[in-house]
Amino acid sequence: MAPPPRTEGELVERAKAIAGRSLGEIAAGLGSTAPDSLARAKGWVGQLLERQLGASAGNTGGPDFAALGVELKTLPVDVRGVPRESTFLAVLSPAELCGARWESSRLAAKLRRVLWVPVEADPATPPAARRIGNPLLWSPDPGEERALRADWEHFAELVAAGYLDTLTGHAGQVLQVRPKAPNKAARRLAPDAEGGQSPALPRGFYLRARFTAALLARHFLLPRAAR
DNA sequence: TATTGATCATAT
DNA sequence: ATATGATCAATA
Numbered sequence A: 001m002a003p004p005p006r007t008e009g010e011l012v013e014r015a016k017a018i019a020g021r022s023l024g025e026i027a028a029g030l031g032s033t034a035p036d037s038l039a040r041a042k043g044w045v046g047q048l049l050e051r052q053l054g055a056s057a058g059n060t061g062g063p064d065f066a067a068l069g070v071e072l073k074t075l076p077v078d079v080r081g082v083p084r085e086s087t088f089l090a091v092l093s094p095a096e097l098c099g100a101r102w103e104s105s106r107l108a109a110k111l112r113r114v115l116w117v118p119v120e121a122d123p124a125t126p127p128a129a130r131r132i133g134n135p136l137l138w139s140p141d142p143g144e145e146r147a148l149r150a151d152w153e154h155f156a157e158l159v160a161a162g163y164l165d166t167l168t169g170h171a172g173q174v175l176q177v178r179p180k181a182p183n184k185a186a187r188r189l190a191p192d193a194e195g196g197q198s199p200a201l202p203r204g205f206y207l208r209a210r211f212t213a214a215l216l217a218r219h220f221l222l223p224r225a226a227r
Numbered sequence B: 001t002a003t004t005g006a007t008c009a010t011a012t
Numbered sequence C: 001a002t003a004t005g006a007t008c009a010a011t012a
Helices: A008-017 A023-029 A044-053 A106-111 A142-160 A209-220
Strands: A071-077 A087-091 A114-120 A136-138 A175-179 A188-191 A197-200 A203-207
Touching: A008 A044, A008 A114, A008 A136, A023 A044, A044 A071, A044 A114, A071 A209, A087 A106, A106 A142, A114 A209, A136 A209, A142 A175, A142 A188, A142 A209, A203 A209
Parallel strands: A071 A114
Antiparallel strands: A087 A203, A114 A136, A175 A203, A188 A197
16 A cells, blocks of 8 residues: 655656556555456456555545545546546535535535546456556646536536436436436435425436546647647 | 446445 | 445446
């Protein structure tokens, strides 16, 4: 377990140092072994990178690198470097969403500064052989910020009005609200349309894959002048 | 095949 | 129980 990085620069250097290396190599360096499949180890890649980069242990609710205010996200990419999956951001807490402002929301806080680490995720490649890509330390630009806020405010309004159960993965331009539960029988209290509280399937906020695809493309494919 | 809905493991 | 880390599996 590495000590926490002291600066953003140190964090980025650590991430650059493992670009091109395989998950199996990184695991071995940490005295661990890669699973044969992620089916029963879905969070393994993220947790491996947390250990390797020295993320502050456990879940304090805050960013992974508390002292730096930086959140770490691995991004499963295909052979072209395009994200294969949406990115889970946070549990949707109905109570916390009611009457909240985007500027002071937990989601906005998490997205202020993110270290994206692309990782190969071809299902035909065993986890140990998957390679780590070049990291990107990112903050939303004004356009991204506007899109995120618009979706979030729309969701917050619906939830506060008691319409959480009308929200599906179809809603949102850049964000999504999707199930985030042990199973579909799970329930959690949320405002209902009658002004009370009723049990509802727990949900989480996700970033659409096309959003992360666009930000990777902008930073890695386009010339600096375009940014 | 892309997207949405369901699920798995671990730590607190 | 709930938050962390996500990917799997079914659907459109």
